[in-house]
Amino acid sequence: MFTPPPSPFPSKSSELPELEMTNDTPTHAIPSAFPIHPYQSKQKYTLTLRWTILLVPVTLIAIGLSTQFFIHPAPFDAFSPTSIHGWTSWTKSLTDWSLHERHKPTKDLLQLAVVSNTNASPFIRRSTPSTTPVPTIPINPTLPTPFPQPYDTTLSSNFSTTSCYNFFLNMTQTDALRSCRPFSLLLTHSQAFIQVQDDINATNAVVWGMCNTALSPNQCDLNMAWFASSLRSSCATDLSDQNLFAVSALTGLQAFNLMRQAACSVDPVANAYCYIEAVASSDPSSYYFYQLPLGQTVPKITSGACNSCTKSLMSMYLAALSSANATSLTGLQATYGDAANKLNSVCGSSYAQSTSVASSSAPPSVKLTSVGGAWAVLLGVGVLSTSLSS
Numbered sequence: 248m249f250t251p252p253p254s255p256f257p258s259k260s261s262e263l264p265e266l267e268m269t270n271d272t273p274t275h276a277i278p279s280a281f282p283i284h285p286y287q288s289k290q291k292y293t294l295t296l297r298w299t300i301l302l303v304p305v306t307l308i309a310i311g312l313s314t315q316f317f318i319h320p321a322p323f324d325a326f327s328p329t330s331i332h333g334w335t336s337w338t339k340s341l342t343d344w345s346l347h348e349r350h351k352p353t354k355d356l357l358q359l360a361v362v363s364n365t366n367a368s369p370f371i372r373r374s375t376p377s378t379t380p381v382p383t384i385p386i387n388p389t390l391p392t393p394f395p396q397p398y399d400t401t402l403s404s405n406f407s408t409t410s411c412y413n414f415f416l417n418m419t420q421t422d423a424l425r426s427c428r429p430f431s432l433l434l435t436h437s438q439a440f441i442q443v444q445d446d447i448n449a450t451n452a453v454v455w456g457m458c459n460t461a462l463s464p465n466q467c468d469l470n471m472a473w474f475a476s477s478l479r480s481s482c483a484t485d486l487s488d489q490n491l492f493a494v495s496a497l498t499g500l501q502a503f504n505l506m507r508q509a510a511c512s513v514d515p516v517a518n519a520y521c522y523i524e525a526v527a528s529s530d531p532s533s534y535y536f537y538q539l540p541l542g543q544t545v546p547k548i549t550s551g552a553c554n555s556c557t558k559s560l561m562s563m564y565l566a567a568l569s570s571a572n573a574t575s576l577t578g579l580q581a582t583y584g585d586a587a588n589k590l591n592s593v594c595g596s597s598y599a600q601s602t603s604v605a606s607s608s609a610p611p612s613v614k615l616t617s618v619g620g621a622w623a624v625l626l627g628v629g630v631l632s633t634s635l636s637s
Contacts, residue, residue: 397436501576
């Protein structure tokens with residue numbers, strides 16, 4: 248009988264050696280019976296992204312608003328819109344989970360910052376334009392009692408240091424400040440001054456009072472210089488943290504003399520204060536120029552700014568930028584150049600003289616010391632990244 252030769256191919260049983268499974272042997276996932284198509288994955292990604300974009304801002308806003316109405320853990324203060332703590336103080340308090348009282352609204356803190364968008368309206372409130380004729384300079388008018396003072400509402404407790412809080416508490420109670428009636432601080436930090444501007448005749452009397460103080464202008468200038476020096480030492484940490492309360496106060500103290508001159512400048516034709524004319528005008532273009540020393544940029548203006556008062560005011564600012572005190576006028580250095588260009592574009596090329604000092608100066612470093620915005624962005628990015636990765 249013929250015996251066939253052995254097959255050159257191995258038998259099925261010996262085709263692959265049997266492998267012993269060990270802990271080191273990699274395993275493979277069993278393919279799903281329902282494979283995920285690309286469009287399904289994209290649809291899931293889009294849905295996740297939409298919900299993340301909707302829910303993250305709502306959650307952060309809810310946390311911020313809750314600090315206004317409910318007792319809350321200390322770190323929640325980072326999301327509060329009224330918080331003006333700096334990074335240094337927040338770094339120290341992140342581990343503090345003790346309960347904080349709700350934040351009471353503060354009306355006196357107008358958060359002053361350099362406006363990057365030149366079309367945005369400045370933060371400083373302007374009174375309702377008067378329908379009555381602009382009053383002339385009064386003669387020994389009856390002044391309001393008490394006279395409007397800066398920081399006339401409860402001081403915010405949002406300071407980085409106790410020494411800075413105590414400085415403001417003492418400064419606001421001393422006659423050395425109150426007797427000088429500083430326009431540079433009243434314009435930004437006086438609730439009474441804001442309210443009185445709804446009455447143009449009452450405002451006229453208040454401006455007269457600012458221009459006719461018991462202390463001489465020179466003595467008041469010395470007082471403000473002393474306060475500015477004391478603020479730098481007592482509020483060094485707050486200034487480093489860019490606490491808006493401290494930064495804006497220092498800017499106002501340093502601009503005291505210049506802004507007093509601006510408030511007391513007179514329109515010789517109308518025999519009226521130029522500032523009163525700007526307040527009473529239905530066109531706010533002229534009014535914006537009184538805010539330049541405080542670091543407020545001029546938004547879009549009209550030909551209503553083309554008047555002798557504005558031209559005289561810009562000449563006054565230019566002289567100040569050429570004086571020995573120019574280095575302390577950081578707000579004006581940052582805003583004059585842009586304001587002059589806008590005025591010249593509307594009123595004529597020679598209406599306001601440009602200056603290399605103002606145009607080359609960087610805007611004052613006024614950062615948003617309420618770190619809530621930054622925390623919100625960081626948390627939002629983190630949540631978004633987590634959602635997408637999942």
